[in-house]
Amino acid sequence: MSAAIRRLRWAVPYLFLLPGGLWLLVFFVVPMAVMASISLQTGSLGTGYTLSWNFGIYPEAISQFATQFLRSFEYGFIVTVLTLLIGYPMAYTIAFRGGRIKNILLLLVILPFFTSFIIRTLAWKLILADQGFVLGTLKGWGILPGDFGLIATPIAVISGLVYNFLPFMVLPLYVALEKIDHRLVEAANDLYASRLQAFLRVTLPLSMPGVFAGSLLTFIPSVGDFVNATILGSRDTTMIGNVIQSRFLDFNDFPRASALGFVLMATILAMVLVYARLVGSDELTSG
Amino acid sequence: MTATTMPLTATEAPVADYRPPLRSRLSRLLLPVYTALAVAYLFLPIAVMVAFSFNNPRGRQNITWQGFTLQNYVDVWSRPDITDPMVQSLIVAVVSTIIATALGTLIGLALTRYRFPGQGTTNILIFLPMATPEIIMGASLLSLWVSLGVSRSLITIIIAHVMFNISYVVVTIRARLQGFDRGLEEAAMDLGADEWTTFRKVTFPLIFPGILAAALLAFALSIDDYVITSFVAGKTITFPLWVFGVSRLGVPPEVNVLGTLIFVVAFLAIAAQVLWQRRQARRQLVPSRAP
Numbered sequence: 395m396s397a398a399i400r401r402l403r404w405a406v407p408y409l410f411l412l413p414g415g416l417w418l419l420v421f422f423v424v425p426m427a428v429m430a431s432i433s434l435q436t437g438s439l440g441t442g443y444t445l446s447w448n449f450g451i452y453p454e455a456i457s458q459f460a461t462q463f464l465r466s467f468e469y470g471f472i473v474t475v476l477t478l479l480i481g482y483p484m485a486y487t488i489a490f491r492g493g494r495i496k497n498i499l500l501l502l503v504i505l506p507f508f509t510s511f512i513i514r515t516l517a518w519k520l521i522l523a524d525q526g527f528v529l530g531t532l533k534g535w536g537i538l539p540g541d542f543g544l545i546a547t548p549i550a551v552i553s554g555l556v557y558n559f560l561p562f563m564v565l566p567l568y569v570a571l572e573k574i575d576h577r578l579v580e581a582a583n584d585l586y587a588s589r590l591q592a593f594l595r596v597t598l599p600l601s602m603p604g605v606f607a608g609s610l611l612t613f614i615p616s617v618g619d620f621v622n623a624t625i626l627g628s629r630d631t632t633m634i635g636n637v638i639q640s641r642f643l644d645f646n647d648f649p650r651a652s653a654l655g656f657v658l659m660a661t662i663l664a665m666v667l668v669y670a671r672l673v674g675s676d677e678l679t680s681g
Numbered sequence: 682m683t684a685t686t687m688p689l690t691a692t693e694a695p696v697a698d699y700r701p702p703l704r705s706r707l708s709r710l711l712l713p714v715y716t717a718l719a720v721a722y723l724f725l726p727i728a729v730m731v732a733f734s735f736n737n738p739r740g741r742q743n744i745t746w747q748g749f750t751l752q753n754y755v756d757v758w759s760r761p762d763i764t765d766p767m768v769q770s771l772i773v774a775v776v777s778t779i780i781a782t783a784l785g786t787l788i789g790l791a792l793t794r795y796r797f798p799g800q801g802t803t804n805i806l807i808f809l810p811m812a813t814p815e816i817i818m819g820a821s822l823l824s825l826w827v828s829l830g831v832s833r834s835l836i837t838i839i840i841a842h843v844m845f846n847i848s849y850v851v852v853t854i855r856a857r858l859q860g861f862d863r864g865l866e867e868a869a870m871d872l873g874a875d876e877w878t879t880f881r882k883v884t885f886p887l888i889f890p891g892i893l894a895a896a897l898l899a900f901a902l903s904i905d906d907y908v909i910t911s912f913v914a915g916k917t918i919t920f921p922l923w924v925f926g927v928s929r930l931g932v933p934p935e936v937n938v939l940g941t942l943i944f945v946v947a948f949l950a951i952a953a954q955v956l957w958q959r960r961q962a963r964r965q966l967v968p969s970r971a972p
Contacts, residue, residue, distance in 0.1 A: 408796075422810055512924045516932055
């Protein structure tokens with residue numbers, strides 16, 4: 395190899411980065427900037443937009459859709475807590491008691507998600523239907539009153555979100571739990587810790603990176619989701635995602651929709667940054 | 682709990698007869714039973730989807746069980762309104778998977794094998810799309826196309842899918858590369874192989890399982906995407922868009938047929954990959970055991 399090429403070795407990693415990095419720059423970073431600029435423009439799709447630095451759109455849009463914003467963060471929080479409660483014992487069992495079928499169990503957790511997201515959510519609509527085979531049967535046995543219904547309630551939307559984002563919680567939890575050295579738990583037991591104490595003071599703290607990563611991966615998509623609210627919910631369960639989607643695609647109300655999108659993005663990003671401070675960005679990006 | 686029951690001497694009872702108290706045996710069963718139930722819960726909608734692919738509904742609504750039929754599996758192939766969106770989805774998934782896997786693998790290699798200024802920024806750039814709600818990525822891309830006056834088509838869908846898949850490919854590749862032994866490459870170079878030969882004969886075969894896993898993930902994410910696609914599709918209709926579109930009127934059983942077929946193909950692809958990796962692992966073990 396010639397000396398000239400050898401001297402250019404420093405450029406190799408940048409050459410590797412270039413195509414993918416440019417793609418992300420042009421189709422992820424630039425669109426964000428465009429969306430920010432559109433939020434400050436006035437006009438309409440027909441007459442064209444002009445940049446008028448209309449910052450007033452932000453407080454206006456936030457106060458107009460405060461209910462949906464708050465509801466989305468409320469649902470996102472409930473969904474994160476529920477997936478953590480449901481997912482932790484699963485990840486714990488697979489990591490510590492899975493034995494030889496560990497990988498098969500892990501695949502079983504992921505496998506359902508290779509079916510279309512929409513079809514899965516539609517299947518939940520069928521399962522939760524007022525006269526479906528679950529509620530219908532329970533009503534037939536007289537366990538539930540005849541007018542009991544779940545569809546179009548917050549419970550239906552939240553259970554759809556919990557189902558759809560559960561693997562995003564289980565997988566990082568599993569990764570964190572799997573790394574734990576069993577001898578640490580044994581040492582705690584040798585030192586007369588009860589099983590509960592050993593769990594609370596050794597296993598749980600060591601699994602915190604998984605709890606953080608899982609919470610983030612569940613919270614972010616559920617706050618921004620609108621599919622579950624559309625299929626399983628009603629007008630009273632509208633989330634901010636529904637508003638942004640319809641403002642963009644049905645109303646062509648681009649400035650307001652962009653402002654809403656930007657506020658959602660900024661709020662979530664602020665939460666991510668706080669999280670990154672807590673666990674370190676390396677932990678975050680290598681998950 | 683066990684500390685008080687364990688010190689049984691041989692005179693009291695033979696060890697073989699020792700059985701932990703019922704409560705302790707039940708509590709050991711608690712977690713496995715719970716996990717089995719949780720997995721069953723994950724499969725519940727899949728079971729419903731598969732069951733209703735064999736349903737024989739009268740009218741448009743495929744929501745109550747009317748009777749078993751295989752006819753849907755025949756009829757689906759003469760329903761271009763359903764299969765055409767599927768073909769669009771497959772085109773998008775194949776093309777975007779190939780591009781995203783290539784670009785993502787290069788970034789993964791750069792991040793794991795080199796130390797260079799700007800690495801931290803690159804890490805953040807890779808992480809951000811995964812930390813952004815899909816609706817924001819879809820909405821911002823729509824903003825871009827509208828401001829540029831670009832009409833939305835299959836091309837804009839593919840561009841979007843490559844964009845959101847790159848990060849997942851990088852993360853998957855990087856996880857596989859972390860245990861990579863650089864000594865193997867150095868050994869090849871010491872034995873006179875040039876850089877290209879080393880890459881072809883040593884590096885690539887070693888990282889290939891990672892690339893395959895990343896491609897599978899990218900394909901699965903692409904073929905299933907609804908949210909981002911709904912913003913950048915224009916008049917093009919992919920399978921998830923079509924299903925969502927008709928869901929208010931009633932989903933015909935043929936949709937369940939295609940859903941079931943996708944599930945079966947995904948299952949077979951994953952099973953094949955797992956079996957293949959086991960065989961690879963065994964092949965690596967055998968020579969080291971035999972002297």
